[in-house]
Amino acid sequence: MERIRLLIKPHGGKVALYVLVAVLHGGANLLSPYFFGRIIDGAVKTSWSEVYVNVRWLIFAMIGILVLGYIKNRLLIDVNAELSLTLRNKIISAGMDPSAEVFSARSGTNISAAQNGSGENTQDRQQGVMYSKFQDADVVASFITETLCPLFPEMVTFVISLVLCFQISWRLTVLELVFIPFNFLFVRVLGGQIERWQQEVIGQRDLFFADVFQGIRGVTELSLLGAVGRMRRNMEQENHKLVDVTRTLEKKNLKWSQGYSLLLGAEQILVLILSCMGIILGRLTIGRYYTFNNYSSQMSSFFQTVMSGILQYHSVMASLNHIEEELKHREPVEVVSFEKVKKLKGQELSFSYGREDVISNVDFEFSAGEIYTISGANGIGKSTLLKLLSNVYAPEQGQMWLNQHLMRPDVRYDLVYFSPDPFLLNGTIAENLRFVCPEATEGDIKRALHKIGADEFVEAFPERYETHVGEGGTKLSKGQLQAIALARLFLIDGSVFLFDEATSHLDEYVRENFMKTILELKEKGKMIFLVTHRQEDIPEGAISYEMTEGGKLVCLHH
Numbered sequence: 001m002e003r004i005r006l007l008i009k010p011h012g013g014k015v016a017l018y019v020l021v022a023v024l025h026g027g028a029n030l031l032s033p034y035f036f037g038r039i040i041d042g043a044v045k046t047s048w049s050e051v052y053v054n055v056r057w058l059i060f061a062m063i064g065i066l067v068l069g070y071i072k073n074r075l076l077i078d079v080n081a082e083l084s085l086t087l088r089n090k091i092i093s094a095g096m097d098p099s100a101e102v103f104s105a106r107s108g109t110n111i112s113a114a115q116n117g118s119g120e121n122t123q124d125r126q127q128g129v130m131y132s133k134f135q136d137a138d139v140v141a142s143f144i145t146e147t148l149c150p151l152f153p154e155m156v157t158f159v160i161s162l163v164l165c166f167q168i169s170w171r172l173t174v175l176e177l178v179f180i181p182f183n184f185l186f187v188r189v190l191g192g193q194i195e196r197w198q199q200e201v202i203g204q205r206d207l208f209f210a211d212v213f214q215g216i217r218g219v220t221e222l223s224l225l226g227a228v229g230r231m232r233r234n235m236e237q238e239n240h241k242l243v244d245v246t247r248t249l250e251k252k253n254l255k256w257s258q259g260y261s262l263l264l265g266a267e268q269i270l271v272l273i274l275s276c277m278g279i280i281l282g283r284l285t286i287g288r289y290y291t292f293n294n295y296s297s298q299m300s301s302f303f304q305t306v307m308s309g310i311l312q313y314h315s316v317m318a319s320l321n322h323i324e325e326e327l328k329h330r331e332p333v334e335v336v337s338f339e340k341v342k343k344l345k346g347q348e349l350s351f352s353y354g355r356e357d358v359i360s361n362v363d364f365e366f367s368a369g370e371i372y373t374i375s376g377a378n379g380i381g382k383s384t385l386l387k388l389l390s391n392v393y394a395p396e397q398g399q400m401w402l403n404q405h406l407m408r409p410d411v412r413y414d415l416v417y418f419s420p421d422p423f424l425l426n427g428t429i430a431e432n433l434r435f436v437c438p439e440a441t442e443g444d445i446k447r448a449l450h451k452i453g454a455d456e457f458v459e460a461f462p463e464r465y466e467t468h469v470g471e472g473g474t475k476l477s478k479g480q481l482q483a484i485a486l487a488r489l490f491l492i493d494g495s496v497f498l499f500d501e502a503t504s505h506l507d508e509y510v511r512e513n514f515m516k517t518i519l520e521l522k523e524k525g526k527m528i529f530l531v532t533h534r535q536e537d538i539p540e541g542a543i544s545y546e547m548t549e550g551g552k553l554v555c556l557h558h
Contacts, residue, residue: 004320008144011082015149018075022153025068026298030160031061033294041287080145087137091130091323131209132202136319143316147309158302161295168292169284172274176296179267180303197249198318204245208238264300271296341413341495341527342368342403344389349398350551351384358384359395360551368495371518371528373538376547382531383420385547386498389529390415416494420501420531422485424473429458429484430465437491448490453513454483478505486514496527503537515539 008015035058042050165173211234275292278284284292344366351359358381366372366389374382387393388400391407400407424432433445440448445465449455457480461467473481482505489497499518503511518539521528530537538544544556 004140004144004148007083007086007140008148010086011079014075014079014082018072018079018149019152021068021072021075022150023156025065025072026153026157027160028061028064028068030157030164030295030298032058032065033291034164035061036294037287037291039287040290041285044286076145076149079149080141083141083144084138087140087323088134091133091137129206129210132206133323135205136202136322139319140316140323143309143312147305147312151305151309154302154305158299161298161302165292165295165299168288168295169275169278172271172278172292172296175271175274176267176299179263182263197252198315199321201242201245201249202318202322204238204242208235208242211235211238340368341415343401344496344527345401346388346395347398347400349388349395349400351388351393351395357551359388359553361398362551362553364545364553366527366529368527369522369525371522371530371539371542373530373532373542373544374547374553375532375544380547380549381551382547383500385553386417386500386529386531389496390417390498413496414494415496415498416489416492418486418489418497418499418502420504422473422482424469424476424481424485426469426471428463428466428468429461432469432484433488433491436488440491444491448487449484451490451513451517452483452487453510454480454487456509458484479507479510482506483510490517494526496529497521498529500531501533502530503532503534511537 035054038054039051039058042048042054162173165176275284275289279286279289344364346362346364349359349362350357362385374385376382384393388395391400391413402413425435427435429449430442430445433448434440437444442465446455449458458464458467467475469475469481469484473484476484482502486502497518503514506514515537518528518530522539522541530539530542532538546554546556548554
């Protein structure tokens, strides 16, 4: 319950207002059966004045019920939407935290395109899990707003109803209370099983959404391979399993709910028999029986809310456990421009993805105003080294220093990183460049594109800088995408530039412009790293390193 309390706390003011309005709404609901009963008894006695007075008060009570009910439900909608938004934002924030990528790479339990220990691509699965967790967020938000929030107002209504029922007939009231222990025993037996059943549903739901995202991402390639039908059948099978698990859960719930309904039916029959005896013996009027029956329904409503809440709580616990890491997540402390980077030093650094070390006991000392090239075979650890340098990954052993300061996991210094698979937003060329530098003018954008030699093909587009690149740059060639991504980086005045296979798709003209820009950055005192396989991409005066088998970093020449 502590986790739920922490979720409600930021919305405490609106929840408190809801509780107040709900208590008033419950009070208005209690007045309605009272006046109904008085009207019936007045009609039996043919007292038209009594009927008229109580009808008038009943109309006022019903207007109050409608108005207060509308306000209460509006508040409930707002609280539910805000809670769901908060939970979804936490899930997004945890998924977008780059410091979590290493955890993904090792275990496949967070969002990343990295390979896990078995070599499986985890990106599709984790996108599916994120979407599945959005549903868990909605389940938790609904439980809080539809079950927990109404609990206190209904408890107040229950206490008042209990007192009024005792005044009307203490015998019938005692009979109502006798069934309470049986109800709670029923709920206790069922509760533990529901949590286990719900966990099965969540697990199958994760697998289904993972298949959906995988199929969507690879549909073009699958169609060319003639394998779309097979992928669709796999998705249909996973969907069938999900429906079967969900249907089994609902059938089990139905059996238990039928048993619960039988228990309630027995209670109502006994109360009806005793009520008829009271009316025959003259101890109870028809109007007072009507009033008692309504107050009794208010009490039953409270017990049903409590017991339904207990059952839902077990189901919600499965959802809360599914998003537990996201609830614990805190935004990393980003220190942009920690200070001008003059030196990066590493001592006995080691890092692995759960197998043998990718980086093993590596020492280095890099200085500003130099270009460092890193070469080596595919999968040898070059990109991993860059992520250690950028502090996205933390070393398992050893230490790193930024200038004279020991590197902390929560520090982001003013670096510029180019990925081998650069990311473009589904927007215009100008929007993509401004995404990293919102204050960039049209002139800044033109200069950045000109610096890399991308202005020529951009100017050839009919819409020029307002050309839409498509999701992930799908409307561009790989070379154009890479050139625009590089131009974007040159809008940032960072201390350290890390380029991972930055020239792999560039044409010769753009590549030459890129190499010139690299030399200009060196003259400005920047620290530059180039991961490359091409000898012609090693600038004159660069310090060359090679990653070798066993995770070693070897300096080739200084």
